[in-house]
Amino acid sequence: MPILAYRDALNQAMAEEMERDDNVYLMGEEVAEYNGAYKVSQGLWDRFGSRRVIDTPISEGGFSGIGIGSAMVGLRPIIEFMTFSFSLVAIDQILNNAANMRYMSGGQFSIPIVFRGSSGMAGCLAATHSHRLEAIYSHFPGLTVVMPATAADAKGLLKSAIRSDDPVIFIEHENLYGEKGEVPEGDHLVPIGKANVVREGSDVTLLTYSRSILNTLAAAEQLAGEGVSAEVIDLRTLRPLDMDTILKSVLKTHRCVIIEENWPYCGIGAGVADRIYQEIFDELDAPIRRVTAKDAPIPYNRKLELSMLPTVERIVAKINDVLYRKA
Amino acid sequence: MSQVQTAPRTIVDRHKAVIWLRQMHLIRRFEERAAFLYQNQKIGGFCHLYNGQEACAVGSIGMLRDDDYLITAYRDHGHALARGMDPKPAMAELLGKSTGCSGGKGGSMHFFQAEKGFLGGHAIVGSHIPLATGVAFANKYKGGDQVCLCYFGDGAINQGSFHEALNMAGMWKLPAIYYVENNMISMGTQLERSSAVLDLTVRGGEPYHMPAYRVDANDVEQVAEVTQRAITRARAGEGPTFIEAITYRFRGHSMSDPQKYRTKEDMDKAKLRDPITLWENRLLQRGWIDESSLEQMREEIRDQVEAAIEFAENSPEPGPEDLYTNITVAPYTPQESD
Ligand SMILES: Cc1ncc(C[n+]2csc(CCOP(=O)(O)OP(=O)(O)O)c2C)c(N)n1
Ligand SMILES: [Mg+2]
Numbered sequence: 001m002p003i004l005a006y007r008d009a010l011n012q013a014m015a016e017e018m019e020r021d022d023n024v025y026l027m028g029e030e031v032a033e034y035n036g037a038y039k040v041s042q043g044l045w046d047r048f049g050s051r052r053v054i055d056t057p058i059s060e061g062g063f064s065g066i067g068i069g070s071a072m073v074g075l076r077p078i079i080e081f082m083t084f085s086f087s088l089v090a091i092d093q094i095l096n097n098a099a100n101m102r103y104m105s106g107g108q109f110s111i112p113i114v115f116r117g118s119s120g121m122a123g124c125l126a127a128t129h130s131h132r133l134e135a136i137y138s139h140f141p142g143l144t145v146v147m148p149a150t151a152a153d154a155k156g157l158l159k160s161a162i163r164s165d166d167p168v169i170f171i172e173h174e175n176l177y178g179e180k181g182e183v184p185e186g187d188h189l190v191p192i193g194k195a196n197v198v199r200e201g202s203d204v205t206l207l208t209y210s211r212s213i214l215n216t217l218a219a220a221e222q223l224a225g226e227g228v229s230a231e232v233i234d235l236r237t238l239r240p241l242d243m244d245t246i247l248k249s250v251l252k253t254h255r256c257v258i259i260e261e262n263w264p265y266c267g268i269g270a271g272v273a274d275r276i277y278q279e280i281f282d283e284l285d286a287p288i289r290r291v292t293a294k295d296a297p298i299p300y301n302r303k304l305e306l307s308m309l310p311t312v313e314r315i316v317a318k319i320n321d322v323l324y325r326k327a
Numbered sequence: 328m329s330q331v332q333t334a335p336r337t338i339v340d341r342h343k344a345v346i347w348l349r350q351m352h353l354i355r356r357f358e359e360r361a362a363f364l365y366q367n368q369k370i371g372g373f374c375h376l377y378n379g380q381e382a383c384a385v386g387s388i389g390m391l392r393d394d395d396y397l398i399t400a401y402r403d404h405g406h407a408l409a410r411g412m413d414p415k416p417a418m419a420e421l422l423g424k425s426t427g428c429s430g431g432k433g434g435s436m437h438f439f440q441a442e443k444g445f446l447g448g449h450a451i452v453g454s455h456i457p458l459a460t461g462v463a464f465a466n467k468y469k470g471g472d473q474v475c476l477c478y479f480g481d482g483a484i485n486q487g488s489f490h491e492a493l494n495m496a497g498m499w500k501l502p503a504i505y506y507v508e509n510n511m512i513s514m515g516t517q518l519e520r521s522s523a524v525l526d527l528t529v530r531g532g533e534p535y536h537m538p539a540y541r542v543d544a545n546d547v548e549q550v551a552e553v554t555q556r557a558i559t560r561a562r563a564g565e566g567p568t569f570i571e572a573i574t575y576r577f578r579g580h581s582m583s584d585p586q587k588y589r590t591k592e593d594m595d596k597a598k599l600r601d602p603i604t605l606w607e608n609r610l611l612q613r614g615w616i617d618e619s620s621l622e623q624m625r626e627e628i629r630d631q632v633e634a635a636i637e638f639a640e641n642s643p644e645p646g647p648e649d650l651y652t653n654i655t656v657a658p659y660t661p662q663e664s665d
Contacts, residue, residue, distance in 0.1 A: 025468070051468065057498075062491025065457020069475075070465035072446055072458065073396065092488075096451050097458060105439035105447060106430025107653035141654050141661070165656035192657075241662060275663060 001184060007177040009151040010040050010116075013158035014078060016187075018048055021076065024162055025052040027063055028080030028117075037082045038118055038177055064090035064115065068097050068167075071113045076162060081117035084171055085131040098167040099142030112165045116158070120211060120261060121293075121308060122174035126300040132293075135267045137169040138239040144168045144192055145238040149213040151181035153236060156190030164192060173211040195242035197249065201231035204319055205249040207272060208259040209235040212310055216259050219315035230319065238268055246272070247279055254285040255322040259310050264292040289318040338552050339389070341615045347389055347547055348610060349624055351381040351603045354405045356632045357414055358578075361404070361421055361435075364636070365582045370421045373450075374435045377405035379577035382602035383508045384409040386550030387476060387570075390558055396444040396466075398459045399478040401436035402508075403448030406478060410445050412438070414635035424642035430653065431645045446475075452513075453479065453486025456505070460492040463503035463567070474502045474561040476554075482513025484530055485521055493567070497535035500566035504557040505531060507569075508544070510576045515588045531569035544572035545602040548609075575600075 004012065018024045030037050032045035032055040045053040056063040060081065067077035081087045087094065094115060102110045121130040138145045144166055148154040154172070161168040198213065199220055208216045213234050220230035231249050235242065250256050256276060258269035269290040276288060291310040299305055320327050339347070358376040365374050377384070380402075388397060388409040399406045407417055412428060420427030421435055429439050436450040446462060449455035459477030466473045483489055484507060496503050507527055511518045518525055532539025538560070540553045550572060557568035575597040579586045610616045616624075651659055 057491075057494060059491035059495065061488050062457050062460070062495055065454070065488060065492065066461035066464050066495065069398075069446075069458035069461020069463075070468070071461070073462050073465045075465045075468060092451060092454055093457065096454060097449075101447075102653050102655065104429060104433045104437045105441070106427070106432055108429070108439050108441040109446070110656045112656075141659075144655070144657075239662065240660065278663070 001182040003180050004151050004183040005177065006151045006154045006179045006181070007038065007040050009155035009183045010158055010172065011042055011044070012183070013155045013162070014041065015044060015047065017159055017162040018044070018052060023074060023076045024078065025054065025075065026078045026080060027054040027056055027067060029056055029058055029082050031055060031080050036080070038174065040177070041080065060086050060090040061093055064093040065097065067113050068093060068101070068111055071111045072101065072109045076112045078114045078116060078162060081115065083129060083174070084117050084119040084133050085129050087115065087117070087133060088131070094137070094167070094169070095140055099140045103142060110165050111167045114158070114161045114168045114170050116170035117172060118174040118177070119171045120173045120175060121298055121305055124300055124302055124305065127297040130298040132171070132262050134169070134171055134238050135262050138268060138271070142167065143239060145171070146192060146236065147171045147210040147238060148236060149176065149210050149234050151179060152183045152188070153190050153196070155183050156188045157192065157236065160189050160192050168192070171210070175211055190236070193237045193240045193242055195236055195245040196234045197231060197245065198234050199230065199232040201229035201253070203229045203253055204231070204255040204257060204322060205253045206230050206232045206257050206259060206319070207235060207246060208232070209238065210261065212259045212261055215310055215312050216315055219312045219319065222312065222316060223319060228319065228323065241272065241275070243275060243279070246276065250276055251280060251283055254283055256284070256288045257291065257315070257318045257322055258288065259291045259315055261293050261309060263295055264290060265295065267292055286322040286324065289321050291315050291318050336548065336552065338548055338555070343389065344610055344615055347385050348603070348606055348616070349628065350385045350409050351547070351606065352625060352628050353414065353631065354381045354384070354408050355603060356628050357404060357408060357417070357635070360632050360636060362578070362582060364421065370435065371423065372434055373401070374421070374582045375402040375580065376578045376582070377402055379597065379601070380508055380510060380544070380574045381405055382547035382550055382606070383544045383572045383574050384478070386547035387506060387554040390551050390554045391476060392473070394444065395473045395476065396446055396462050397476040397478070398446040398455050398462065399448060400452065400455065400480060400483065401448055401450040402480070403436065403438045407438045407440060407445055410440070410443050412440050412443065412445065414632055415638040418635040418639040419642050422639040422642070423644065424639055425645040425649065426638070426642040430649070432653070453483040453488040455479070456483065456489050457492040459503055460496045460501060463496060463501035464499070466502050472502070472562045474504060474558055476504045476506060478506045478508055480513055481507055481509040481511065481518055481527060482516070482521060483507070484527060493531060493535040493537070493569070496567045497537050500564065502561035502564070503567040504554065504561060505567060505569045507531065507571050508574050509571050510574045512576070514580045517588070527571045528569060531571070537567045537569050539569040539571065541571045541573065544574040545600045545605055547602060547606050
């Protein structure tokens with residue numbers, strides 16, 4: 001199987017889907033002539049031309065709305081945000097228009113659109129440029145929220161997102177663009193709404209997604225050396241959440257830690273933990289623990305920024321907690 | 328920079344002219360009855376009536392082809408009816424019934440009718456202007472010659488969405504028509520308290536490289552003429568047009584507005600130029616209608632609206648199971664429920 005970087009897997013997904021369906025187009029800032037701020041759209045403008053790969057002015061609200069309007073009459077836009085931080089400028093379009101249109105119109109207008117782009121604390125970008133907005137978007141009925149962690153999933157989930165008839169928030173991670181992995185050729189589709197058990201284990205369930213998968217796997221590996229068998233699940237889709245896979249695992253391990261780069265309060269982990277409690281409280285041998293970003297704006301200083309993130313050390317500590325284990 | 332249209336010219340035939348009169352009467356009657364139902368608490372929420380602005384919608388939509396698109400803000404009953412929506416599903420929507428044009432989930436501010444290219448009523452001021460631009464983008468992308476006609480109020484011009492959308496439409500020569508219904512007020516704020524310039528064609532035309540027209544929208548025929556020019560330009564691939572339609576709303580901003588900000592004298596003066604009366608008189612002068620055909624028309628419309636009310640009243644409410652329908656195309660399960 002070919003080895004591709006996450007960035008190139010995304011590129012391949014877009015190229016294949018644009019090849020397959022003329023209604024698919026890519027729009028955003030610097031996506032065409034500049035080949036993308038993060039080079040995800042490298043070569044697409046050369047290949048597909050200005051009709052289908054469209055540079056916009058810096059008008060996130062405007063071009064998001066253009067995407068939604070075009071989707072109302074049959075096109076299937078991919079709207080790139082240079083980073084998801086900038087989607088805040090377009091949030092009215094995404095939440096009021098894309099998420100509600102089908103409902104408000106009594107089912108007459110669906111919005112097959114993908115909003116995609118980078119996100120996360122990627123190194124000294126400070127408070128305005130490091131946002132992770134999945135908790136906000138996952139809150140809203142009508143949206144689908146997808147966050148791939150691997151190159152293979154980046155391709156397979158993006159292809160599924162483009163084929164979805166509903167608005168999909170597809171949040172990439174800036175630090176994953178260079179991560180390499182095996183990526184199936186051709187029509188590789190990863191279903192939306194399905195989590196992936198990336199490491200099997202029997203003592204504790206670790207739920208995570210996006211970049212945190214890397215540190216979570218490292219923590220699991222470290223504890224394996226100490227005789228702890230951790231199951232690691234990549235959630236992949238945050239809305240709708242794959243509760244079946246989650247419950248199946250926690251019913252087996254009876255312990256759970258949730259790891260994310262989000263803020264803790266009203267975050268993804270808080271919502272997921274509550275859903276587990278509601279379903280199988282009696283099966284738990286310990287309270288669910290969460291490893292999240294620290295509850296502060298994101299600092300510029302590199303050391304402070306790193307201290308925000310779920311490190312292997314922090315993850316291991318919480319796993320030990322739920323196992324009532326002394327480190 | 329605007330071109331002002333003043334002299335009325337005959338630009339429609341008798342058949343169409345009478346249809347337009349009928350549509351304007353239908354809208355007026357529909358709104359009057361909606362007001363009554365609102366006062367009787369049959370209609371909830373915000374309900375914005377179109378009285379006084381009928382010619383804005385009728386004269387412009389009247390020039391569209393069946394395969395064109397239109398989209399508007401929350402003051403949307405008139406546009407829907409002018410596009411030929413049956414008053415029954417329109418009234419049923421106001422009453423929140425499942426037979427409503429949006430299945431009872433949109434209400435007064437969110438009328439939709441896909442089969443007529445009516446892309447909604449939208450209630451976030453200015454938010455639908457990029458949508459219209461996207462529809463025009465899609466028309467061009469697909470290589471068709473349909474246009475998208477986009478209505479909004481004078482208040483909406485102050486939103487960033489307006490400027491972002493018009494900039495891209497002008498740059499990309501999209502087949503859109505941006506049509507501000509300037510009733511000189513947004514809610515309770517007079518135009519001079521919301522806009523640095525009072526001639527809105529200055530804000531919407533030249534800055535975005537499109538022609539702008541200002542038109543007396545009490546005159547349905549002038550509206551039609553200007554709209555036709557914009558349509559011709561859009562179909563020819565020459566790009567968008569900005570139209571400023573000068574109008575007046577005869578009722579409050581919404582049904583809950585006591586209208587303390589204007590006087591009865593202002594209103595009486597405006598009503599001297601009621602677009603329906605003006606059009607009626609012109610058609611009488613042209614000998615295209617007479618008193619008896621007018622009386623008959625009014626009676627038919629009264630019956631039509633009463634039938635719509637009856638239909639709406641007798642229609643079922645959406646059931647509890649409808650809460651979760653039409654959220655997504657993919658099968659939808661609520662993330663949590665009791
Ligand atoms: C973003 C936003 N801000 C405020 C409102 C509340 N609001 C609804 S209509 C309106 C006035 C709009 O006036 P205008 O655009 O002139 O339209 P008109 O009512 O005159 O048709 C306001 C302030 C809203 N719906 N959306
Ligand atoms: Mg107004």
